[in-house]
Each structure stands twice: as structure tokens, then as C-alpha cells.
Amino acid sequence: xxxxxxxxxxxxxxxxxxxxxxxxxxxxxxxxxxxxxxxxxxxxxxxxxxxxxxxxxxxxxxxxxxxxxxxxxxxxxxxxxxxxxxxxxxxxxxxxxxxxxxxxxxxxxxxxxxxxxxxxxxxxxxxxxxxxxxxxxxxxxxxxxxxxxxxxxxxxxxxxxxxxxxxxxxxxxxxxxxxxxxxxxxxxxxxxxxxxxxxxxxxxxxxxxxxxxxxxxxxxxxxxxxxxxxxxxxxxxxxxxxxxxxxxxxxxxxxxxxxxxxxxxxxxxxxxxxxxxxxxxxxxxxxxxxxxxxxxxxxxxxxxxxxxxxxxxxxxxxxxxxxxxxxxxx
Numbered sequence: 001x002x003x004x005x006x007x008x009x010x011x012x013x014x015x016x017x018x019x020x021x022x023x024x025x026x027x028x029x030x031x032x033x034x035x036x037x038x039x040x041x042x043x044x045x046x047x048x049x050x051x052x053x054x055x056x057x058x059x060x061x062x063x064x065x066x067x068x069x070x071x072x073x074x075x076x077x078x079x080x081x082x083x084x085x086x087x088x089x090x091x092x093x094x095x096x097x098x099x100x101x102x103x104x105x106x107x108x109x110x111x112x113x114x115x116x117x118x119x120x121x122x123x124x125x126x127x128x129x130x131x132x133x134x135x136x137x138x139x140x141x142x143x144x145x146x147x148x149x150x151x152x153x154x155x156x157x158x159x160x161x162x163x164x165x166x167x168x169x170x171x172x173x174x175x176x177x178x179x180x181x182x183x184x185x186x187x188x189x190x191x192x193x194x195x196x197x198x199x200x201x202x203x204x205x206x207x208x209x210x211x212x213x214x215x216x217x218x219x220x221x222x223x224x225x226x227x228x229x230x231x232x233x234x235x236x237x238x239x240x241x242x243x244x245x246x247x248x249x250x251x252x253x254x255x256x257x258x259x260x261x262x263x264x265x266x267x268x269x270x271x272x273x274x275x276x277x278x279x280x281x282x283x284x285x286x287x288x289x290x291x292x293x294x295x296x297x298x299x300x301x302x303x304x305x306x307x308x309x310x311x312x313x314x315x316x317x318x319x320x321x322x323x324x325x326x327x328x329x330x
Contacts, residue, residue: 002057006040011068011075014039022071024064025051043067081120089121092129110147128164134192148204152192152214160199164188167203167210167226167244182206184226191215197222197238206244213250231268249284259291 008022014030017023017039024043025034034042035053042054043064061067083100085091090108097115104123109115113127116135121127125139128147133139137155145151146164157163169182186205191214196202200218203226204210210224213232223241224230231250236242240254243262248254252266255274260266267284277291289296 002055004057006055006057008041009075011072012039014042022075024068025054026064043071086123098135104141116153122159131164140198146188146204148186149188149190151190152194154193155190156195158196158198158200158220161196161201163190163196163202164204165201167206169206169226169244186210186227191232194218200224203228203244208245219256225262 009020010022012018012021012023014023014025014033014037017037019038019040021039022041022043023037023039025031025048026045028048031048031051034051037054039055041057041059043061044051044058045064046060046062049058049060081102083102085103086105086107088105089103092109092111092113094111095109095113097119098117100118101115102120103109104121104125106124107121108126110127110129110131112130114132116133116137118136119133120138122139122141122143124141125143127133127145128149130147131145132150134151134153134155136153137151139157140159142159143157144162149164166184169184170179171182173179184204184206186207187209188202188204189209189211191212193215194212194217196218197220199220200222202210202212202224205227208227210226211229212218212224213230213234215233216230216236218224218236219238221239222236225242225244227245228242229247230242231248231252233250234248234252236254237256239257240259242248242254242260245262246260246264248266249268249270251269253271254260255272255276257275258272259277260272261277261279264278264281266272266282267286269285270282271287272278272282272293273287273289273296276289276293278288278293280292282288282293287296288294290299
């Protein structure tokens with residue numbers, strides 16, 4: 001709809017877009033911004049195509065968010081990386097790679113490290129002995145991969161992440177005795193097409209392996225403990241934690257600040273909502289909320305009942321309040 005000759009050079013939200021910007025309208029809640037936006041072109045969902053106001057040029061697409069995946073790389077092409085090994089990098093004996101690769105300043109590769117084709121190692125990364133990194137994988141600055149870690153193809157690991165460190169495993173000592181550390185000899189295995197956020201930690205296994213399935217995306221500041229098994233295409237959001245030996249099957253979603261206790265199983269497609277904590281298994285396809293996590297509607301009904309109970313308590317206290325004593329007869 002509108003002039004087809006309109007051009008754009010950038011992307012911005014409706015309320016901040018200016019001339020020369022592309023924006024998008026996918027929800028009715030943003031129609032008020034659409035009415036007064038200064039964007040030159042807007043991607044619009046079919047149900048909102050007739051919304052009043054807005055620019056003369058609007059492009060009706062089935063899903064504006066999906067359409068952005070096509071437009072963004074065109075308007076913001078990724079920087080072309082240059083292959084090569086920086087002179088300050090430290091390369092251990094027996095380390096190998098397939099050209100081209102890029103190894104940045106002050107990166108450290110241990111003995112027998114293996115890098116695939118098109119691997120990019122950022123400044124200050126440390127890869128322990130025997131670490132394997134698959135094709136087209138990128139490590140941003142300051143990533144640490146302990147010995148025993150293996151990454152698949154097309155993995156992205158953001159700055160400060162630590163993969164393969166020892167888990168928190170100790171045999172508690174009796175009163176006055178030291179806690180004894182359990183040696184961790186398992187591996188940390190990361191599949192293909194995985195993204196791991198900044199300052200996230202994934203522990204190696206103790207006597208088993210910690211495994212992250214292909215296609216899973218992990219946000220910043222997440223902790224995955226030892227022996228955890230995570231399936232394919234899971235989404236684990238910021239400040240969440242998964243305790244030792246738990247298992248998340250395929251397509252599980254863990255929302256922000258949620259916690260999974262140890263030895264818990266979450267079935268395929270299960271969801272744990274924001275700031276929830278579960279100590280028990282979650283069936284496949286189920287959604288749980290709160291701490292301890294319960295079915296969402298059950299939890300909300302319980303909260304409503306508690307609010308009502310507070311008013312009932314007030315009435316009860318008024319009923320049992322002692323009456324003032326009558327003054328003595330004169």
C-alpha cells in the first residue's frame with residue numbers, strides 16, 4: 001500500500017522512528033503509536049492493515065517479526081571478519097584448525113585443541129587442552145572453555161561465558177571437618193546451532209556428561225549445573241538456574257529468574273514461568289507457575305482466595321474483640 005518508491009536506511013520502533021526508518025506493527029496495543037509515527041515505511045499485520053494514520057507506505061505481511069528477519073540483514077549487514085592468528089595469541093602444542101579461522105589478541109589455545117572451518121575466537125578467550133570447536137562457531141571476547149568441552153557447528157558464545165567448569169559437588173563433612181570435593185571427570189557437550197549468553201556458566205559433568213541439545217538458546221546470566229541434560233530447541237532465559245542431574249526434554253521453556261531443583265524432569269514442551277521454582281517433575285506440555293510451581297490457574301485461584309481470607313480474618317477479629325466494661329454504678 002502506498003508509493004513503492006519510498007526508501008529506508010534504518011529500523012526503529014514506531015514511537016521513535018523518523019523519516020527514512022522502517023518500523024513494524026504487529027499488535028493492536030501499538031496502534032496509538034502507529035497513528036502518529038514518523039516512519040517512512042511500516043510492516044503491518046493483516047488484521048491491522050486498515051489502521052488509521054501512519055505513513056503512506058505500509059507493507060502488509062503475515063508476520064511482521066518474521067519479515068524483520070529478512071530485512072534486518074539487508075539494512076545492517078554483518079561486519080566482514082578477517083582470517084588470521086594475532087601475534088599475541090598463544091597456541092599450544094598439537095592445536096589444529098581448518099582455514100580460514102580468526103584467533104584474536106591474547107587468546108590462549110591449549111594442547112590438542114581442534115578448530116573447524118570459519119571459527120572465530122575473540123580477544124582473551126581461553127580454550128583448555130583438547131577442546132573441540134565446530135565449523136562456523138564464534139566465541140566473543142573473554143570466553144573460557146575448560147578441558148573436556150566440545151562445541152558443535154554454528155554455535156555462538158557471548159562474552160564472559162564459562163563452559164566446562166567443575167560443578168558444585170561436595171561430600172559434607174561432619175562438625176568441624178572439611179567438606180570433600182567430588183572430582184568432576186565428565187564432559188560439557190554443546191550441540192549445533194546453539195547460542196549462549198554473556199556470563200552464563202555451564203558446568204561439566206561429575207561422572208556423567210552435561211549435554212545441551214541442538215537449537216537450544218540460553219540467555220545471559222544462566223547457570224546450568226553438572227550432569228544436566230537439555231534437549232533440542234529449548235529456551236532458557238536470564239538469571240535462571242537448572243540444578244544438577246535434571247533433565248529438560250525438547251522444546252522446554254524456562255522463563256527469567258526461574259529455578260529447577262536437582263534430579264527434576266521437565267517433559268517435552270513444558271514451561272516454567274517467570275520467577276517460578278519447581279522441586280517436582282513437570283509433565284510434557286504442562287505450564288507451571290509460582291514457588292512451589294503449580295498449574296497457573298490453580299495458583300491464581302489460590303492467591304485470590306488468600307486475599308479474600310484476609311478480609312474474612314478482619315471480620316472475625318471484629319467479632320471476637322472484647323466489649324468495653326460498663327462503668328461501675330455510683
